Amino acid sequence: MAEDTLEPEPTRRGFISWFLGTSAGAFLLSVLYPVGRYLIPPPIAESTAGTVTLPIKPDDVKPNTGQIFKFANRPAILIRTPAGELRAFSAVCTHLNCTVQYRPDLAHIWCACHNGHYDLNGKNIAGPPPRPLDTFVVNARGNQIVVSKSA
Amino acid sequence: MLIPPNRHGRLWTWLDTRVGLAELEKLLKKKEVPVHRHTLWYYLGGMTLFLFMIQVATGILLLLYYRPSAEEAYESIQFLMAEVEFGWLIRSIHAWAANLMIFTLFIHLFSVLLLKAYRPPREVTWLSGIGLLGVALGLGFTGYLLPWNQLAYFATKVGTEITGVVPVVGPFLGRVLRGGDEVTGATLTRFYGIHVAVLPAITTLLLGLHLFLVQRHGMSVPPSVEQAGGPRRTMPFFPNFLLRDLVGWLSALAALAALAAYFPTELGQKADPFAPAPAGIRPEWYFMFMFQTLKLLPSYILGIEGEVVGVISFGLGGLFLLLIPFLDRRTARGEPSHLFTWIGIAIIVYMLILTYLGYTMVPTQ
Amino acid sequence: MRAVGGLGAVAWVALLALLGWPSAAAGQQRVESCVTCHLETGDDRLADPVKRFGEDIHSAKGFGCVACHGGDAKEAGMEAMDPAKGYIGKPDRQQVQTVCGRCHSDARFMKRYNPALRVDQVTEYATSVHGRRLKELGDPKVAICVSCHPAHSIKPPSDPRSTVHPLKVAETCGRCHADAKHMEAYKIPTDQFQKYKESVHWRMMSIKGDLSAPTCNDCHGNHGAAPPGVTWVGNVCGQCHAVQAEFFAKSIHAKVFAQMGAPGCAACHSNHEIKEATDAMLGLGDNAVCAGCHAAGDKGGKAAVEMRALLDSLSGESEKARAILLQAERAGMEVSQAQFDLNGAKDALVKARAAVHAFTVQAVKKEGEPGFAIGAKAYARGVRALDELQFRRKGLAVSLVIILALIVGLVLRIRQLDRRS
CATH class of the missing domain: 2.102.10.10 (Rieske [2Fe-2S] iron-sulphur domain)
Incomplete structure (x- = not known):
């Protein structure tokens, strides 16, 4: 964050970056969690009509x-x-x-x-x-x- | 994504010398998006692209559990919905995103049509766009059968019967499409192949061309805005426009999640070719206006079967839509073309009314 | 029997001589003189039997007129009907069973045509009310072979056109038994046919096409037709309703009913007009049959009420589970396994209903208990499915909050960018 000092509102900009990063991370988790669970094969083996x-x-x-x-x-x-x-x-x-x-x-x-x-x-x-x-x-x-x- | 591109680290330099990131950056920076009262419509193409990406991702996930045969298709989806964690979510999102994608695609199409963005030099962009519309409808039609449930089975039966109406080649086309004389397991396998391999491959090609041309020509400014003159404001595509795009995409994702949680896609009864057709068979909403038109046509028009006339008209209509950039000479010359504006509005009104009728008219009539 | 055997042999010789074997006869079209003359007379009474005989099973198997009537069909004139040649004309009522029995009681002979067919019809007939009255009293109105198997158009029971096809039996018996005038002398009711048409058995047979549902002969016998005795009604019904019959046979009612002279199953279910048994028959309510003998104060009345309560609560529980699973299914949850398992509760209910015929609360409880457990489990699965739905909505809320936060962050960043440019 070396650049922050060049900005007029260093704290505000820093906050937005932090907020964006955190929420983007949380978002990524909320997408990856169901996908990960989806990929794990269920305990019950699949059955078919045949x-x-x-x-x-x-x-x-x-x-x-x-x-x-x-x-x-x-x-x-x-x-x-x-x-x-x-x-x-x-x-x-x-x-x-x-x-x-x-x-x-x-x-x-x-x-x-x-x-x-x-x-x-x-x-x-x-x-x-x-x-x-x-x-x-x-x-x-x-x-x-x-x-x-x-x- | 959120790191400004001017913050160059060691990794950047390393990659730049090998991949040429600086050129990419230049390309991104060069792209500008005009700002005017119709800018809103620019978001719809991106939105459709985003929904398509969701389709690709969820489609790949569904492939892990789906089995394309008449004996197993229904059961594999039942298993997916019942036993696989979040299976319901992936499937519901796939189904809902498909509908949303076609919806945004239509809006994108009509905005382009009414804002005359197809005028030279963007004729090929228009052609590839109409091609993408056809592919998307094909994806919707083939995907609908894959769960192999009662409704899908009969809707496909009716849908493929319509191809048989096309003169001369119709019956042959119907047979090729069904993989036989009837809708059977062979049809399912065929539709599966088309849905997951053929159409996605065509989409990739057309989409690549479409995006390349958009990048090459930039955003089209509507003639009305151009004529009004004035200082043309623009905004950089990256990051300003892309960030706005992202807001739209996230909203769409939120809507999808809500739809999936509150209206999960049902599975219904397994298809039984010998059961009587269930009441209220209707195609997906985006085919409704065609379906309803065929229903409303009299059985004979000028001595030709009504259905034949209908199917040929839709074929010609599609061809007309495809060729609009070449037919609309006035717009091409830079003159106002009210005729084509009215044609566009007429198409929208026609589709809205027929779709409305399709959902409200008593089925027996 | 010796005489019958002798007659049989005569018929045999005539048959072989006249017709040869059916297969051999197929080659040379034989025309019996009986047929020629009977058709030529122009008298319908004489021509009719000939015309109808074409679709008779015996005709199809290659038998001709002589097989039953005797005589010589090779003779062209009236000589064909010479009694010396074995001609008997129209067999009289007493004679009919002998004529039919000549072949149908001969196991060795019948084997050549239908090895599975029984050969005890004549013997059985002798035990029936019909046969006994015919023999002992020479009663001219009782049924003989041809009353049910019309001469000259006899068809096997498997043929839907046959008078003895399961769907036609009731009508065939009813031709006499529902005719008040015909039955006047016997002083027995004539409403059985009408009542049977109201029964669940006839409904199963006629509407559902279940030909195994009982008709007259399944309970009364056919050739040995007689009303089931009061003490063995249970055995007859128990042919199909085995579980109920077994419970009943061991129950206190079996003894008491026997002492009272009450006709077993029929005491509560009636005989010809058997309606579908419902839970309403149990207990002391309006349609309850128990109330006929028992009152709220006595031991039996209490047991009846308690059994009824058990059945009601079991069907209520399983209905409750079915409803919640349906609700979950409608909400898009996959609960097919739970719905399948719930069938076990229905099975238990069926068993508990059968156990009512033991007339003890314990028996009903024992059969019904697994049903309560299954119902409770299925209900719990339904609740869990709906909870899962709630979980989905909570998950949705969380992810929506995250997405909203991200959108807010993006909007802030956009505004920041716009301010700078």
């Missing part, structure tokens, strides 16, 4: 159990058959769109609303459902379960 990575570990799905997960905004069901195989189906009953569940006692999929039964291939085997459940492809990669629409 595939979804479940927040479930393969080991946590015991044989002869099933659980519901979200697949493209619709419920889907992941089951591990008594034989130990992982399978996934749409969990929307083909009768009246209730959410189906896994019945360990029957060892197959069951809809509570009107007693619809589906076997472990998603095929409607008893009750009102007119069609089988849509089948998805399950891949267990290491510690992850990835479900995708069958091609």
